[in-house]
Amino acid sequence: MKLDSRVPSGPIEQAWEKARFDMKLVNPANKRKFNVIVVGSGLGGGAAAASLGELGYNVKCFCFQDSPRRAHSIAAQGGINAAKNYQNDGDSIYRLFYDTVKGGDFRAREYNVYRLAQNSVSIIDQCVAQGVPFAREYGGLLANRSFGGAQVSRTFYARGQTGQQLLLGAYQALEAQIDAGRVTMYPRTEMLDLVVIDGKARGIITRNLVTGKIESHVADAVILATGGYGNVFYLSTNAKGSNCTAIWRAHKRGAAFANPCFTQIHPTCIPVSGDYQSKLTLMSESLRNDGRIWVPKEKGDKRTPSQIPEGERDYYLERRYPSFGNLVPRDVASRAAKAVCDEGRGVGETGLGVYLDFAESIRRLGRSTIEERYGNLFEMYERITGENPYETPMRIYPAIHYTMGGLWVDYQLMSTIPGLFVLGEANFSDHGANRLGASALMQGLSDGYFVIPYTLGNYLASNKLSKVDTGAPEFQAVAAEVEQGVQKLLSIKGKRTVASFHRELGKIIWDYCGMARNAEGLKHAIGRVRELRHEFWTNVNVPGSGDDLNQQLEGAGRVADFFELGELMCLDALERNESCGGHFREEYQTDEGEALRDDENFQYVAAWEYKGPDTPPELHKEPLEFEYVHPAQRSYK
């Protein structure tokens, strides 16, 4: 396997324009002759399917939900960044680029990030034109706010439902193309494998989740936009259905998996309340703009927050990071919360929580302003916890939220399998070791609206693809394997439920490959994951049959893939002997407890090649170069 990033040469400011000019074009009349598969209908997939349909390609779009509008992009709350500089506060494309490279702790590709910052500007225009109801000023122009880790106000938002509104914009554009006959939608359909013929991605095998039917779909190119793999942790802010199956099966067919250990722990989630807990709920980090984070100064202080006087509170972020205060990036804020809880100063029943307090903002701005900014979030918090955050501080704790790792892609978003493209959170490309707030929506839409329409055409125009149909032996063979996989899960008939395995796997990964990691723990975790995987394949109980709607069967297939990915995450974390961004190895920290990077030895993308079920994967390294933003220790003090 050879990694060719296809990064253009020349000045970064002109790189994307030059790359676009160098790309081959597909004649408008020929576009309809090409069949393109898009898996996933979120911001990346939905935007791609709609845009490719508009261009005239024959598009098939797949999602496991009952409607493309339910993709998990819908749950993003806070906002989307764009270098518009509408606030006249010193923002620019270069600054957004700079912040993103620095925020990613110098583990992202500079040229990709620069393109992302350039595209951010067009995304806002596109979304406004679609009717996305962004927040506005009284004069009718777009409003902005500052968002975790940024010192300029460049975040556009639609109350606390920005992801929902952006997704509905893409969904509506997609539905218009479905109506026009350019896109065929396959809801309640799950991709279970990728078909590679003559070294090129030529189609997928799916399971109809209602009838259980295994089906083959042929294409000239396959685009995966299936989101991240945060649910490997079981408890995460992801939707229950979010899974890694599409990218993991593609990995097993030859797509390199990059930086799997780069996972993001979000600092502001509602703490766990019991063993039955099925998921964690995020409280947008926009709350950190007006909320102050604190814990008692004394260990084991069981007084209610109102009984603790000002002088006995430790506003630890403001104390440790005076210039960024409560707005430090996510990885820094999460680790700081863990540190105070580890000291025994955590709050709530479990001691795993810190206060996010709005009392001062309510005094300064008035309750109505706070309500206008965060009303729906406060309501959601009260629904879940039964506590009123206008009167008592919220309790929050970090939780897994986003995965920076994903399938390796080149500058054109193509994986190591020609013809297989990967967009959005499913790829590894733009966020390095830590993603900044309000940048996920930006990347999904940039990839879907403004990158893939060009790079896909370039691939199709530069490759002569042979004619293939589902009768090809490769399709027959992969479909048979998928069928066998389904039957195998059903035939085990063991004693433990799918959820019990998933919960146990998640606990291992959270304990040893979560907010802090060390070599010993990671080695231990790898052993435990292997044992548990073995038990899964001999003792899981999947009731029902494969030929109808069977939610347990769907879950079992996904958990089976999480086992393998979880092991690779630990291996990747073990191999990376440094701390960077969300990857914090306890052995590598500064005297002040901050992440200690090792640029000399680890300034690379770790791309893992699958070598078979019982063979260790092979590590390939893509060295990273920094010509524009010079690596320095991130400091938010």
Added chain:
Amino acid sequence: MNLTLHVWRQAKASAPGRMERYEAKDVSPDMSFLEMLDVVNEKLIADGKTPITFEHDCREGICGSCGFMINGVAHGPKSGTTVCQLHMRSFKDGDELYLEPWRAKAFPVLKDLMVDRNAFDRIIAAGGYITARTGSAPDGNAIPVPKASSDQAMDAAACIGCGACVAACPNASAALFSGAKISHLGLLPQGQAERERRALRMVAQVKAEQFGNCTNIGECEAVCPKHIPLAVIARMNRDYLKASWKDRGAVKQDESA
């Protein structure tokens, strides 16, 4: 607390269904309703029985996947709350709960509490969008939008497409759903060019899907987890009426194009 559940069980669309009784024991008030069902399902699996199928995904009240009737009320007793965000502290020990799927001709039951809501997608496909080819947009600040219009558009755009409005309506009308999209886009300057076509096409699709007519009962607004106001139906009716009267020929031509 301990609860008794009566749940609609139906193996597939073509099979007959029936209510089945289950006991939910040691339920914590901090559980969400769906977490309570998860626990019931784990026990059913352990006992060699078929778990209850219900639709769910984000469990944050935003994806719109979940929803069923609890004692005859769509999404259950708590106002402005989807079933996934409903917590067991809203119930008390000994409660007897009847869980049934959305009932509407346009929403056939697929299995147990899960229904097919693709009719909603087809209504959006008929006209619930603003045509703006990728790449063709002017600067985001080129068209100022009065804050009040933008806020009202956002109120309507908050719809999550769960279908509770249809389930609650004695006529199984989709007026609140279609009205929400027509209002969201019609309140914005960007949405004016297609405003009449949108109303005509979406309303026609609602009819084709065999949803019932709206008779202004208001059950939909009462159960809507996002508090979409009835005013959106009035806006839809106004747009539809205006479009039907005005230049009918031109719109028809456009439709056949």
